[in-house]
Amino acid sequence: MSAEPKLKLAEQPDLFERANAFADSTIARLRSLLGPDTEIAHVGATAIPGCVTKGDVDLVVRVELASFEDARAVLDNHFEKNIGSPRENHFSSFVDETGTFPLGIQLVVRGSEFDSFQRFSDLLRHSEELRASYNALKRSFVGSDMDTYRKAKTQFIERTLTGVSQ
Numbered sequence: 001m002s003a004e005p006k007l008k009l010a011e012q013p014d015l016f017e018r019a020n021a022f023a024d025s026t027i028a029r030l031r032s033l034l035g036p037d038t039e040i041a042h043v044g045a046t047a048i049p050g051c052v053t054k055g056d057v058d059l060v061v062r063v064e065l066a067s068f069e070d071a072r073a074v075l076d077n078h079f080e081k082n083i084g085s086p087r088e089n090h091f092s093s094f095v096d097e098t099g100t101f102p103l104g105i106q107l108v109v110r111g112s113e114f115d116s117f118q119r120f121s122d123l124l125r126h127s128e129e130l131r132a133s134y135n136a137l138k139r140s141f142v143g144s145d146m147d148t149y150r151k152a153k154t155q156f157i158e159r160t161l162t163g164v165s166q
Contacts, residue, residue, distance in 0.1 A: 007141050007149045010055030019046035022100045023057050030061065030105075033074050038063065039110075043121040045138075046101075051124060052135040056102040060117040062110045065090070071107055079105060090114050120157055130160065 012018075023042035030040050044058030045051035063071045072092050082104065085093035090112035096103040108114045124131050137156050141149040 005146050006143050007138075007146055008054065009052055009138060009142055012055075015053065015055060016046065016049060019053075019055075019057050019101055022103075023047070023059065026057070026059060026099070026103060030059070033078060034061065034063075034071055038071070041118050041121070043106075043117045044104075045124075045134075047121055048124045048131065050128075050131050050135075052138045056104060058104045058106065058117070061105060061107045062115060062118070063107065065109045065112075068107070068109050075105065075107055079103075088114070116157070116161055120161060123160060 020042065023046070027040045027042065031038060034040075039062040041047075041060050041062075042057065043060050044056070045053035046055070046057050061071065061075075068090065075092070075094050079094035079096050081087070082093035082095045085091075087093075090109035091114035092107045094105040094107070096105075106114075106117055108117065124134060134156065137152060138149075141152060
């Protein structure tokens, strides 16, 4: 029986550039699978200069409700389901560990309660103070188990998004 994975942060100097190149090529691949009008964005720490990262790449695919099941079927055929994430009527998560970077793809219905990935990334991109707080949170959990880290990260994101919408 293996122990729960621990949080590690990636510190390579060229990580940001390499992650963005990988994201760009993956977005092109997704567009070829889902159609040129599909909204796809690189989100998460590797999308934001100055953010501390685990070294994975996260993408969000935003679709209208009418297109959700078709998009999910396409992604089901090309990526593994993220077993650790729920599958809902407005959200599905996929992973791929076979590329240059570990990849997470979040499929969301535009305007649903799950459609916050790009908004949070935009807030991080435009606020040095928020980035510093987010980085401090991540650094404080280095060596902790991933479930503990993920819960704290989710709470941070929810507080941030709630605070902005008030």
